Amino acid sequence: MLVQYFFEVDLPLEEVESRVAASHDDLGVWAEAAYHRGEETGLAVGLAPGPLSKRVELEIGEPIRATNSVTVPMTWKAVGSTRLFPTMEAELVLSPMGPNSTHVRFQGRYQPPLAPIGKILDRAALHRVAEITVRNLMERLAEALRNG
Numbered sequence: 001m002l003v004q005y006f007f008e009v010d011l012p013l014e015e016v017e018s019r020v021a022a023s024h025d026d027l028g029v030w031a032e033a034a035y036h037r038g039e040e041t042g043l044a045v046g047l048a049p050g051p052l053s054k055r056v057e058l059e060i061g062e063p064i065r066a067t068n069s070v071t072v073p074m075t076w077k078a079v080g081s082t083r084l085f086p087t088m089e090a091e092l093v094l095s096p097m098g099p100n101s102t103h104v105r106f107q108g109r110y111q112p113p114l115a116p117i118g119k120i121l122d123r124a125a126l127h128r129v130a131e132i133t134v135r136n137l138m139e140r141l142a143e144a145l146r147n148g
Helices: 013-022 024-044 115-147
Strands: 002-009 056-060 064-066 069-078 088-098 101-109
Touching: 002 088, 002 115, 013 024, 013 069, 013 088, 013 101, 013 115, 024 056, 024 115, 101 115
Parallel strands: none
Antiparallel strands: 002 101, 056 069, 064 069, 069 088, 088 101
8 A cells, every 4th residue: 555745845955854864763753653643543533443552663764865856765663563563665755846945755655464354444444544644744744844
């Protein structure tokens, strides 16, 4: 399953890259908080089957620089019983929109756990929870980038 989210920030690409690099520890904390926020939201609107409360971690790879972008690889996964929770392989792609503006895009992929049953649950509700979780993480990053 694919999950994407993007925003623009009024900062040059080099500044955004620097701030993202300085935020690695914060991104891990935000990922944990975003996961729990997504879970709470899913429960509140009937999208999640029940509280799952799992600890998650975000692994951030080395940036890959191309001619006109920087890609930061990420792996977002549950700690412990991974058979019940998907691992999301993702990239944070930073692209200039001009000299003082940068497009920030999260693009992630995951396989629902529990084979056929997981795919049914994902289509019914859990993909929406994944979208809420990613949006929450990216909104936290956007705020941090905009506020320095």
